[in-house]
Each structure stands twice: as structure tokens, then as C-alpha cells.
Amino acid sequence: MRCLIIDDEPVARDILRQYISDTPALELAGECESALSALEFLKEHSVDLLFLDVNMPKLSGISFLKSLSNPPGVILTTAYSEYALEGFELDVVDYLLKPFSFERFLKAINKIMSKERVVDRDSAIVIKADGKSYRVLTTEILYVESLGDYLTVHTSNQKFTFYKTMKSLAEELPSPEFIRVHKSYLVAISKIDYLEGNLIYINRKEIPIGNAYKEEFLNQFGK
Numbered sequence: 001m002r003c004l005i006i007d008d009e010p011v012a013r014d015i016l017r018q019y020i021s022d023t024p025a026l027e028l029a030g031e032c033e034s035a036l037s038a039l040e041f042l043k044e045h046s047v048d049l050l051f052l053d054v055n056m057p058k059l060s061g062i063s064f065l066k067s068l069s070n071p072p073g074v075i076l077t078t079a080y081s082e083y084a085l086e087g088f089e090l091d092v093v094d095y096l097l098k099p100f101s102f103e104r105f106l107k108a109i110n111k112i113m114s115k116e117r118v119v120d121r122d123s124a125i126v127i128k129a130d131g132k133s134y135r136v137l138t139t140e141i142l143y144v145e146s147l148g149d150y151l152t153v154h155t156s157n158q159k160f161t162f163y164k165t166m167k168s169l170a171e172e173l174p175s176p177e178f179i180r181v182h183k184s185y186l187v188a189i190s191k192i193d194y195l196e197g198n199l200i201y202i203n204r205k206e207i208p209i210g211n212a213y214k215e216e217f218l219n220q221f222g223k
Contacts, residue, residue: 001025003026003051005020006031023106053078070133074091123138125169127162140156141153142202166184179220182209183212195221
């Protein structure tokens with residue numbers, strides 16, 4: 001799980017960084033010293049879990065959380081227990097009261113991992129297009145095409161065009177089920193009909209394999 005630490009206290013970030021490093025299931029995606037910088041970070045990066053401090057200058061963790069339309073999993077971290085109730089009303093996974101031990105940290109991680117195992121059976125991404133939000137099952141996605149500053153997600157009977165970077169969307173999709181095969185294409189390996197030369201065929205669509213991606217793709221495709 002990709003994690004983002006949001007905390008204005010250097011010592012708190014140091015402790016979380018070490019705990020994340022000591023937990024094989026976790027990967028540190030980044031650190032932010034304020035909620036405002038976290039908003040900018042999330043525009044370009046996808047994460048699975050936020051370690052969110054409540055008391056921060058300018059924008060509190062609670063206000064930040066309320067501003068997110070589709071937040072990832074959230075574990076609140078704070079020295080003040082009075083925020084616990086409000087946090088759970090916002091559907092946070094857990095509440096860590098500073099200072100917390102590695103054992104208590106792992107208990108919170110086990111809680112969100114159990115929740116993720118249930119969600120993964122029906123894995124989906126949220127796509128915002130045409131002023132609407134669509135929940136699209138990852139099992140229905142055939143391939144993703146980059147069109148300038150926009151992406152088009154193709155399913156067997158629909159397509160959705162929206163503003164997002166290919167890198168950001170790739171981080172949201174489960175690996176190794178989805179793989180980048182060209183600077184302009186990302187495909188679902190299970191949906192490939194056949195290969196011919198340097199072309200992939202999915203639902204009668206020809207998709208080129210870029211030289212920079214060919215070795216990794218062929219290794220993954222042959223497994």
C-alpha cells in the first residue's frame with residue numbers, strides 16, 4: 001500500500017517513516033508538512049493510505065479530509081483524543097494517539113489491510129468525466145489511451161475521457177494486471193486477444209508496443 005505522511009512535526013514524520021519502512025506491506029509515496037501541500041501532491045499522485053495529523057497550521061487535518069471528494073484510507077495521528085469521534089464520523093480507518101508504539105501502528109495497518117482484502121474482490125476506480133463521477137470496475141477495463149493532456153479508458157461497451165496523467169492512473173490500477181506498453185497506452189493483460197509482431201490486439205484495436213516497454217511487457221505477458 002502506498003502511503004502519504006501529512007504532519008507538520010519533523011519528529012512525528014521521522015517515526016512514521018521508520019514504522020512504514022519496517023512494514024513490508026507498506027511503501028512510502030511521500031511526505032507533506034501541511035495539508036495544503038498534500039492537496040497539491042494528491043493532484044499528481046495516487047496513494048492508498050494517509051497518515052494524517054489533525055492539528056496543522058492554515059488547514060487542519062479534519063478540514064483537509066472533508067475537502068477530499070474521494071479520499072483513500074485515512075489513519076489520523078494526533079496528541080488530542082477529543083478529535084477521535086469526529087474522525088470516525090468521517091469514516092477514518094483508525095485513530096493513533098501520539099506517542100504510539102509500533103505494535104499499535106501495526107494494529108491499525110492490519111485493520112485497513114483486512115478492509116482492503118474485502119474491497120479488492122470488487123476493485124474499482126472512480127472516473128470524473130462530463131461533470132459526473134463513474135465507478136468503473138477494473139475487471140471491465142480493456143485498455144487506456146493517452147490523448148494529449150487527456151486519457152480515455154476503454155471498456156467493452158463504454159469509454160470515458162477525462163483529464164489525468166497516465167502515470168497517476170497507472171498507480172491506481174492493480175499491478176501486474178495492468179501494464180504500460182507504450183507512452184500512450186496501458187493495457188489489461190487478461191484482455192489481450194493476441195500479439196502480432198509489435199502489435200497488441202484487444203477487441204479489434206491495434207495497440208503498438210513501444211521499444212522502451214517491450215522487454216518488461218513480454219516478460220509479464222509470458223508468465
